[in-house]
Amino acid sequence: MSTNKKLVAVFLSSMLLAVCSSASSDSDIPAPENESVQNIKISYSGSELLVNGMKRPILITSASKRNYFEITNQSQTKSAYLVIPYIEYKVLAKNKISLGHPLTVSADDAGKEVIWLEPNTSLTLSLINDYVETPIQAIVSINGKSKSVVSLFGPDKSDKFSLVSVSDEKNELTDSQLGIESLKIPVVTDDSKLITVTEKNRQLSSNQAYTIATKPKTHNVEFSEFVFIPKRNRFIGGTGYWTKNATVAKGEALKFVTMQKTKLRTSK
The missing domain is CATH 2.60.120 (Jelly Rolls)
Structure with a gap:
């Protein structure tokens, strides 16, 4: 692991310990039992970004299958700028409409790529927990030059631990299962x-x-x-x-x- 990754891991580890030591059981958001997609709702309290109305909640995820999330910015005025560092993920849709082809962000590029959510918009993405390469996973908010961890991904304790191959597509859900619609992308010209x-x-x-x-x-x-x-x-x-x-x-x-x-x- 590179020096930068080690520093990030140490930073996130200390943040996880701080969150876990002060969090109540209500701050753990359980993985949905009957839903394919877990909702992550972004809102603001003043200048502070909240996830599902909470400060730095732990999002419970599965270690044995691909996890799907719909991140929605509920703010009427503020855009959200997020980073999910050192985890490969796929962006599947915006506003529940397919992008045409999934956008795959590699683990090496994830820390450099910023997710943009303007007011009243959403993105659907998926990721696989790889606790060997990245034991600590988080969502980071960027506000100018300031960065802050706003949520952490945690394993489902009831889930039987098994690593999932990124190339294994048997656990991937279809657009219809995810509630994603498809529209024909138009030909765009210079005239308007x-x-x-x-x-x-x-x-x-x-x-x-x-x-x-x-x-x-x-x-x-x-x-x-x-x-x-x-x-x-x-x-x-x-x-x-x-x-x-x-x-x-x-x-x-x-x-x-x-x-x-x-x-x-x-x-x-």
């Missing part, structure tokens, strides 16, 4: 129609590319139907996804493509 934010309500045509510019203020936009976003940013969850809402920052130009007639509503 410009929409100004002064048009608070507008009927959009089908199979048409549009661009919204929000100078000089940030605006929220809502769509009656899913629209395709070709690219917003370089983060995970920022490219090639479907959504019904977006927070368009000051000075940003949001390009999207409709698949059917869609009503657009904008607000500050």
Whole structure:
């Protein structure tokens, strides 16, 4: 194990001990018995990020099968920036719509790749617990230059321990089992129609590319139907996804493509 990995392991180990020593049994979130996907709900108390309404809860996961999570940012105003270091994981969908092909983030790249969740959006991902290579697993929040552990993954004590091969797909669930829908990704061209934010309500045509510019203020936009976003940013969850809402920052130009007639509503 490299020096950097050792330092991270030591840091997370001390954090785990601190959390476990102060946590009550209610802070352990049990793995769902009748559900395929475990929900991770992000919210804020002031500037502090909470997971399922708690500070640094332990998310109980299985060591004998692939684990599936839907991470939802419930904030109306704040985007979440998360890292899951040193664990290989797959991003399957955004807003419960398939990305087309799963995005696999390797264990080496996981600490460098930032997961972006704007307000009222979700990502579905899966991972396998590998307690040999990475005995301590966590979700880390990034806020500017500040990083903080906001949740830890813990083993299910009732689960029979057995390592799962990453290449073994027998435990992988289908999109339909996960409640993920598939939409045909449109062909995106350079041409688009410009929409100004002064048009608070507008009927959009089908199979048409549009661009919204929000100078000089940030605006929220809502769509009656899913629209395709070709690219917003370089983060995970920022490219090639479907959504019904977006927070368009000051000075940003949001390009999207409709698949059917869609009503657009904008607000500050």
